[in-house]
Amino acid sequence: MTTREFTILTDVSMITCVVQRNKADMVVQAAQDAGAQGATIYYGYGSGVRERLGILGLAIDVEKEIITTLVADDQVDRIFERMYFAGEMDVPGAGIIYITKLDKAATYIPQDVIDRVAERQESAPGSNIDIGSLP
Amino acid sequence: MTHQISFGEFSRELNVHLDQISYNEMIPEPEYDAQDQELPHRPQALVVGTGDVYRLLQPYLSIRFFDQFKAVMPLAVYLVLFQIFILRQSVDDAVVIAAGLGAVIVGLMLFMEGLKVGLMPFGEALGISLPAKARLAVVLLVVFLLGIGVTFAEPAIGALQTAGSLVNVAKAPYLYSLLNEWAGSLVLVVGVGVGLASALGTLRFIYGWSLKPLIFATLAPVLSLTFYMSMDEELSKILGLAFDCGAVTTGPVTVPLVLSLGIGIAHAAGKAGSSLSGFGIVTLASLFPIAGVMLLALFVASQQTPEMIIAAAQQLQAVNADLPWYESTPGVEIVGGIRAIVPLVLFLLFVMIVLLREKIAHPRIIFFGIVLCVLGMIVFNLGLSYGLSKLGGQSGSLVPGAFTQIDTVKDSPLYYLLAGIFIALGFAWLLGFGATLAEPALNALGITVENLTNGSFKKQTLMYAVSLGVAFGISMGVAKIVFDIPISYLLVPGYVLALILTVASSEEFVNIAWDSAGVTTGPVTVPLVLAMGLGFGNALDAVEGFGILSMASIGPIVAVLTTGLYIRWKIARRYASDEINLESAKGLAK
Numbered sequence: 001m002t003t004r005e006f007t008i009l010t011d012v013s014m015i016t017c018v019v020q021r022n023k024a025d026m027v028v029q030a031a032q033d034a035g036a037q038g039a040t041i042y043y044g045y046g047s048g049v050r051e052r053l054g055i056l057g058l059a060i061d062v063e064k065e066i067i068t069t070l071v072a073d074d075q076v077d078r079i080f081e082r083m084y085f086a087g088e089m090d091v092p093g094a095g096i097i098y099i100t101k102l103d104k105a106a107t108y109i110p111q112d113v114i115d116r117v118a119e120r121q122e123s124a125p126g127s128n129i130d131i132g133s134l135p
Numbered sequence: 136m137t138h139q140i141s142f143g144e145f146s147r148e149l150n151v152h153l154d155q156i157s158y159n160e161m162i163p164e165p166e167y168d169a170q171d172q173e174l175p176h177r178p179q180a181l182v183v184g185t186g187d188v189y190r191l192l193q194p195y196l197s198i199r200f201f202d203q204f205k206a207v208m209p210l211a212v213y214l215v216l217f218q219i220f221i222l223r224q225s226v227d228d229a230v231v232i233a234a235g236l237g238a239v240i241v242g243l244m245l246f247m248e249g250l251k252v253g254l255m256p257f258g259e260a261l262g263i264s265l266p267a268k269a270r271l272a273v274v275l276l277v278v279f280l281l282g283i284g285v286t287f288a289e290p291a292i293g294a295l296q297t298a299g300s301l302v303n304v305a306k307a308p309y310l311y312s313l314l315n316e317w318a319g320s321l322v323l324v325v326g327v328g329v330g331l332a333s334a335l336g337t338l339r340f341i342y343g344w345s346l347k348p349l350i351f352a353t354l355a356p357v358l359s360l361t362f363y364m365s366m367d368e369e370l371s372k373i374l375g376l377a378f379d380c381g382a383v384t385t386g387p388v389t390v391p392l393v394l395s396l397g398i399g400i401a402h403a404a405g406k407a408g409s410s411l412s413g414f415g416i417v418t419l420a421s422l423f424p425i426a427g428v429m430l431l432a433l434f435v436a437s438q439q440t441p442e443m444i445i446a447a448a449q450q451l452q453a454v455n456a457d458l459p460w461y462e463s464t465p466g467v468e469i470v471g472g473i474r475a476i477v478p479l480v481l482f483l484l485f486v487m488i489v490l491l492r493e494k495i496a497h498p499r500i501i502f503f504g505i506v507l508c509v510l511g512m513i514v515f516n517l518g519l520s521y522g523l524s525k526l527g528g529q530s531g532s533l534v535p536g537a538f539t540q541i542d543t544v545k546d547s548p549l550y551y552l553l554a555g556i557f558i559a560l561g562f563a564w565l566l567g568f569g570a571t572l573a574e575p576a577l578n579a580l581g582i583t584v585e586n587l588t589n590g591s592f593k594k595q596t597l598m599y600a601v602s603l604g605v606a607f608g609i610s611m612g613v614a615k616i617v618f619d620i621p622i623s624y625l626l627v628p629g630y631v632l633a634l635i636l637t638v639a640s641s642e643e644f645v646n647i648a649w650d651s652a653g654v655t656t657g658p659v660t661v662p663l664v665l666a667m668g669l670g671f672g673n674a675l676d677a678v679e680g681f682g683i684l685s686m687a688s689i690g691p692i693v694a695v696l697t698t699g700l701y702i703r704w705k706i707a708r709r710y711a712s713d714e715i716n717l718e719s720a721k722g723l724a725k
Contacts, residue, residue: 051178054499056183056192092187
C-alpha cells in the first residue's frame with residue numbers, strides 16, 4: 001500500500017492565448033506579474049484576420065505562439081485582463097485569448113499550503129475542503 | 136443571514152469597461168445557391184481604421200528598421216568618430232552622407248522584406264517541386280541560370296560599378312576597362328561563376344562528395360592563373376579586383392535562394408543525411424568567380440591594348456558633360472534597381488509556369504514583394520552612392536594623412552611615420568573586427584556550427600576566430616596599399632597556407648572554415664570597405680585600391696582552420712591524459 005499523498009486542486013481555469021511569434025514572453029510576464037504560477041508555450045501557425053487584411057496582413061506573422069496557463073478561479077479574470085492588454089489583443093490580427101473552466105488539476109503543492117488548509121479545516125470543520133485559493 | 140459570494144465574481148463585477156457580446160453576433164449567415172446548396176463562406180476584407188493601421192504597422196516596421204539600423208550605424212559612427220578625433224577633420228557633406236545612410240537603412244529594410252515576401256516563396260517552391268518534375272540535367276541548368284540571376288540581384292554588386300568611377304585609367308587601364316566598358320560582362324562572368332558553383336554544389340549535395348578535392352581542383356587553376364597574371368605588369372593590376380569579386384558574390388540574395396534550392400534537391404534525392412550538406416556552395420561560389428574574372432581580363436587584354444583604352448577613356452571624358460537621364464542619378468539607380476530584380480523574377484516565373492506548370496500562390500502578395508524588392512534596391516543604390524561609398528571613400532582618402540603628406544589633410548602628416556602607419560592599420564583592424572562581429576549572419580553560422588560539432592566548436596570561438604581573421608586580413612590589405620606590395624605576394628602564400636591546413640583538417644572544419652569567409656561580407660561591409668580601399672589608394676597615389684576584401688576572405692579561412700586544428704589537438708590531448716589517468720588508477724588499484 002502506498003503512503004504517498006495525492007491532493008487534487010479544484011477551482012482551476014485554463015487561459016489559452018494565441019499571439020504572434022516572439023510576443024509570448026511579454027504576455028507570460030504580465031500573467032506572472034498578476035499572480036499566475038507558470039505558463040507553457042508552444043508553437044503553431046494559423047490563419048484568420050491576416051487573410052482578410054490584404055496587403056496589411058503581411059505585418060502579421062503566420063507563426064504563432066500558444067500560451068496556456070492554469071490559474072485559480074479567483075484570479076482568472078484579473079490575469080485574463082492583464083494578458084489581453086499585454087498582448088495588445090485589441091489590434092486586428094494580434095491574437096485571441098480564452099478561458100476554459102477545468103474540473104481538476106494536480107501538481108506539486110508546497111507543504112505549508114497543505115498545512116494551512118488542514119489547520120483551517122480543524123478550526124472550522126465542514127467548511128470548504130479544497131485548497132484552490134493559493135496565496 | 137450571511138450571504139456568500141466568490142471573490143472571483145466580486146472582482147468580475149468590479150471590472151469597468153467590460154462588455155459582453157455573444158460570439159453568435161460575429162458568425163455569417165449561410166448563403167445558398169439556386170440549387171439550395173450551401174455556398175462556401177468567403178469572409179469579406181476587413182477595413183481597419185487609421186489608428187489600428189498604425190498599431191499594426193508600428194512594431195512591424197520598427198523591428199525591421201532597427202535590424203538594419205544596427206548593421207549600418209555602428210560602422211558609420213566609428214568612421215565619423217575616427218575622422219573627427221584621430222584625424223581631426225570634419226566630415227564633408229555630412230547632411231548628404233546622413234541622408235545616404237538613411238537611404239541605405241530604408242533600402243535594405245524594404246529589400247529584405249521584399250526578398251522574404253516576394254522571392255523566397257519561389258525558391259522554396261522550386262526546391263520542392265523542381266527535382267520531382269524535371270530531369271537532373273534540367274535541374275542543373277535551372278540552378279546554373281538562377282546563379283547568374285541572383286548575382287545581378289545582389290545589392291553589393293552595385294558597389295563594384297560605383298568603384299569603377301574611382302579608378303585612374305592611366306595607371307590601371309585594364310582595371311578601368313573592366314569596371315566601366317566591360318562592367319556588364321564582369322557581372323555576367325561573376326554570375327556564371329556563381330551559377331557553375333551552384334550546379335556543382337548541387338551535384339555535391341546529391342552524390343555526397345567531399346569538399347576537399349573540390350577546393351583543390353578549383354584552387355589549382357585559380358592559383359596558376361594568378362601566378363601567370365602576376366608576371367605581366369598590366370595584368371597583375373586586375374588580381375585585386377578578381378579576388379574581391381569572390382567576396383562580393385555571397386550576399387543576402389545568393390546564399391538563401393541557392394541554398395534552399397540545393398537542399399530541396401538533396402532531399403528529393405534522399406541524400407540529405409549529412410549534417411553538413413548545406414555547406415560548400417558558398418565556398419565554391421566565392422572561388423569560381425575569381426577564375427571567371429581573371430579569364431575575362433585575359434580576354435579583354437587580347438582584344439585591347441592599354442593605349443587604346445586610355446585613348447577611349449579620354450575621348451569619353453570629353454563627351455561626358457551631357458549624359459542622358461538614364462546615366463545620371465537618380466536615373467541610373469532606378470534603371471539599375473529594375474535591371475537587377477526583374478530578370479531574376481521573370482526567370483523564376485518562367486520556370487514556375489512553363490517548366491513546372493505550377494500555380495503561383497497569392498500572386499498579389501508576391502507582386503507586392505517584388506515591388507518592394509525593386510524599390511528597396513533603388514533606394515539602397517542611391518544610399519550606396521551618396522552614403523556608404525562617399526563616407527568610405529572619404530575616410531579612406533583621409534586616413535593616410537596620419538602618416539604622410541597629402542593635400543586634403545591640413546598639417547599632414549599628423550603623426551610620426553611609424554605611429555601614423557600603426558594608427559592606419561589599427562583603424563582598419565578595428566573596423567574589420569567590429570563589422571564582422573556585428574554581422575548577424577555570423578551569429579547564425581556560429582549557432583549552426585556549435586550544434587553540428589556537438590558543442591566542441593563554441594559559437595563564441597567561431598565568431599572571434601572569424602572576426603580576428605577578417606581584422607588581420609583587412610589590416611594586411613591596407614598594408615598592401617601603403618607599402619605597395621603586389622597582391623599576389625599576399626594572396627598566394629595565404630591560399631597555399633589555407634590549402635596545407637585544409638589537408639590536415641577534418642572534413643567538418645574544412646566545410647565550416649571555407650564557408651565562414653562568405654558570410655562576413657554583407658551588403659554594408661562590402662561597399663564601405665571597397666570605397667575605403669579605393670579612397671585610400673587614390674590618396675596615396677597607389678595603382679589600385681582593390682584587394683582588401685580578398686584579404687578579408689582568406690583571413691577567416693586560415694583563422695578558422697587553425698582553430699579547428701587546435702580544438703582537435705586539445706580533444707586528443709584530453710583523451711590521452713584521461714587514458715594515462717585510467718592506467719595509473721588501475722596501477723594503484725593493484
